[in-house]
Amino acid sequence: MGMSGARSLGDYIAEFLKAIGVRRVYGIIGTSVVDLVDSLYEYRGELRYVSTRHEQVAVAMADAEYRTTGNLAAALVHAGPGFLNSLLSLGVAYKDRVPLILISGGVRRRLYGTDSWLEVDQQSIAKPLTKAAVRLSSPDEAGEALSQLVRKALTPPKGPVLLEVPEDLWKMSGDFGPLPSGLEELAPTPTRPDKESVERIAESMVKASRPLIYACGESLGENITAILDEIAERLGAYIVTSGNARGACNESTKRCLGRVGFGGGFLPADKALERADTILVLGDELDDIATYAYTLYPEGDLIVVSENPIVDKRPIYISHRIVASPYHTALHLLENLRKNNVRKENSEWDAEIEGYIKAWENLLNEAVSRKYSGYVNPNLFFKKLGEKLGPDDIVTGGQGTHIVYTYDYIRISKPGRFLAATNLGAMGYAFPAALGAKIANPESQVIAVVGDGEFMMTVQDLETAVREGIPVKVVVVNDDSYRVLYLRQMIQKAGRVYGTLHSNPSFEALARVFGAEGNTVSSDEEIDDAIREMLESDKPYVLDLKISREDMPPLNLDATLRMSGP
Numbered sequence: 001m002g003m004s005g006a007r008s009l010g011d012y013i014a015e016f017l018k019a020i021g022v023r024r025v026y027g028i029i030g031t032s033v034v035d036l037v038d039s040l041y042e043y044r045g046e047l048r049y050v051s052t053r054h055e056q057v058a059v060a061m062a063d064a065e066y067r068t069t070g071n072l073a074a075a076l077v078h079a080g081p082g083f084l085n086s087l088l089s090l091g092v093a094y095k096d097r098v099p100l101i102l103i104s105g106g107v108r109r110r111l112y113g114t115d116s117w118l119e120v121d122q123q124s125i126a127k128p129l130t131k132a133a134v135r136l137s138s139p140d141e142a143g144e145a146l147s148q149l150v151r152k153a154l155t156p157p158k159g160p161v162l163l164e165v166p167e168d169l170w171k172m173s174g175d176f177g178p179l180p181s182g183l184e185e186l187a188p189t190p191t192r193p194d195k196e197s198v199e200r201i202a203e204s205m206v207k208a209s210r211p212l213i214y215a216c217g218e219s220l221g222e223n224i225t226a227i228l229d230e231i232a233e234r235l236g237a238y239i240v241t242s243g244n245a246r247g248a249c250n251e252s253t254k255r256c257l258g259r260v261g262f263g264g265g266f267l268p269a270d271k272a273l274e275r276a277d278t279i280l281v282l283g284d285e286l287d288d289i290a291t292y293a294y295t296l297y298p299e300g301d302l303i304v305v306s307e308n309p310i311v312d313k314r315p316i317y318i319s320h321r322i323v324a325s326p327y328h329t330a331l332h333l334l335e336n337l338r339k340n341n342v343r344k345e346n347s348e349w350d351a352e353i354e355g356y357i358k359a360w361e362n363l364l365n366e367a368v369s370r371k372y373s374g375y376v377n378p379n380l381f382f383k384k385l386g387e388k389l390g391p392d393d394i395v396t397g398g399q400g401t402h403i404v405y406t407y408d409y410i411r412i413s414k415p416g417r418f419l420a421a422t423n424l425g426a427m428g429y430a431f432p433a434a435l436g437a438k439i440a441n442p443e444s445q446v447i448a449v450v451g452d453g454e455f456m457m458t459v460q461d462l463e464t465a466v467r468e469g470i471p472v473k474v475v476v477v478n479d480d481s482y483r484v485l486y487l488r489q490m491i492q493k494a495g496r497v498y499g500t501l502h503s504n505p506s507f508e509a510l511a512r513v514f515g516a517e518g519n520t521v522s523s524d525e526e527i528d529d530a531i532r533e534m535l536e537s538d539k540p541y542v543l544d545l546k547i548s549r550e551d552m553p554p555l556n557l558d559a560t561l562r563m564s565g566p
Contacts, residue, residue: 009139010039010170014047016146019179022074024048026058030078032105035170050468053460055082059089060429061436062100068416068437079105080118088426090129093160095423096244097217099153100160108168126162133162139174150186156307190325191307197322198332201303204278210349211237212276216283217244218306220415221327224248227334234337236346238353240269242285243422250413261290264407268356270556276300282326284308293563305329363554375548378405378477381527386410388531393445394437398430400451401484402477404553427454431474435465438472452478452504462514465540473534474542476507479549486549511542522546
């Protein structure tokens with residue numbers, strides 16, 4: 001335990017963050033938080049303050065640090081406008097169940113409630129986007145408030161929390177109480193499944209002739225990939241994942257069919273979810289994304305394991321509901337299968353899945369063989385890029401048609417190696433997340449795959465990348481359009497194109513103006529050299545990938561079009 005004593009609230013908060021293992025605070029300074037930044041100056045050797053150019057970026061960087069390392073990170077924003085700028089990334093973290101600590105300044109206590117300068121009701125605004133939001137009214141509340149906030153952030157469903165500190169409190173001392181001994185002291189105890197539930201799961205999955213495991217983000221934990229692989233092997237089952245759980249199974253192995261659902265589902269994974277006769281759902285993401293707005297409906301029995309009560313509100317029939325940690329349920333299930341020496345084959349299921357895989361591979365190969373005049377074939381580019389990346393490298397994906405290429409051609413083999421704003425569907429996450437991921441994982445290549453429309457929303461933080469020495473790589477899939485909507489207007493609106501086309505600067509030139517490196521690629525012959533140069537660069541790097549907006553990446557098109565109906 002740390003010592004309590006006569007120190008300022010700002011010092012105590014810095015010490016608290018350090019005590020629970022926070023290594024970085026991302027943010028933008030303002031008058032309401034300048035005193036905390038001053039406290040962080042004293043701790044700069046152990047608690048790095050990273051100044052960004054937009055609060056949205058700061059929160060996304062903290063989000064990415066947790067997703068890739070499991071280390072809690074913090075973001076710091078100014079009262080009022082700074083706080084409001086953070087909301088998009090706060091929403092991303094909330095929807096994807098990512099814990100982080102957002103510390104916001106607040107107006108002085110004597111001005112609170114008077115419609116004063118900078119004042120907005122931050123607690124009320126943050127409430128639907130956080131697990132908890134607290135405004136301090138005295139320094140003495142800080143220790144208990146921070147401990148409770150961290151507990152709530154880590155309690156399933158996990159998520160971000162807000163601490164609002166009035167400007168006049170920072171320099172005050174108080175009775176803060178002892179510091180926690182570490183994050184473990186504040187982490188909740190997971191709910192473990194009872195023996196009968198595990199036995200029932202095992203019995204159902206052994207009886208199944210077409211068994212499937214659906215791993216969601218809630219199931220991630222130590223060694224989950226090996227655990228699920230052995231379970232699937234013993235049961236003759238296959239594994240599919242949500243977007244937030246890519247890497248819960250190694251996508252290059254036989255039993256892993258990849259991601260399901262809208263915006264990047266593998267066709268074999270979608271077909272397996274539809275056709276399986278028993279599905280073990282480990283987590284809370286059997287939702288409208290996985291099922292294409294509930295138009296792709298699983299035929300089989302559903303066993304759902306989650307600590308999130310939201311699953312009980314979904315318009316889908318659940319055969320057996322277990323309120324427990326999905327990760328610990330998987331552990332206990334594997335123990336049960338080992339104890340009973342379960343080894344099962346389902347040859348007809350194997351043959352059916354093999355047919356789906358071959359059909360999918362034909363689609364992928366056709367797309368790779370396309371030729372465009374004056375443009376790169378993005379399918380070929382991402383196939384080649386995927387072949388160059390290692391298991392520890394990290395890809396962050398934006399929102400738009402371009403993200404589908406990262407699902408189609410880049411195989412993920414470990415959790416936390418692919419990040420996207422999966423459940424909110426927000427543009428503007430990929431580049432900031434890549435910055436946070438690279439700071440937290442300096443030995444990994446980190447590639448942000450963004451659309452041209454999306455990159456222009458956060459491009460200002462190329463300056464952060466250069467100043468802070470973050471050699472992140474950015475691939476801008478550039479079609480001078482908001483292509484998801486352009487294609488929809490072409491297919492569903494009789495070509496009535498309106499509001500979806502725009503122009504861009506040279507992203508290579510823009511990168512160089514910022515002090516980064518860059519390149520422009522507009523033919524297939526340039527792909528190999530461009531990838532090699534980008535990956536060998538030790539600086540922030542922007543690759544401007546010129547593609548035809550008519551290219552349609554392989555996807556489950558029938559299901560995608562079906563979900564856009566009434």
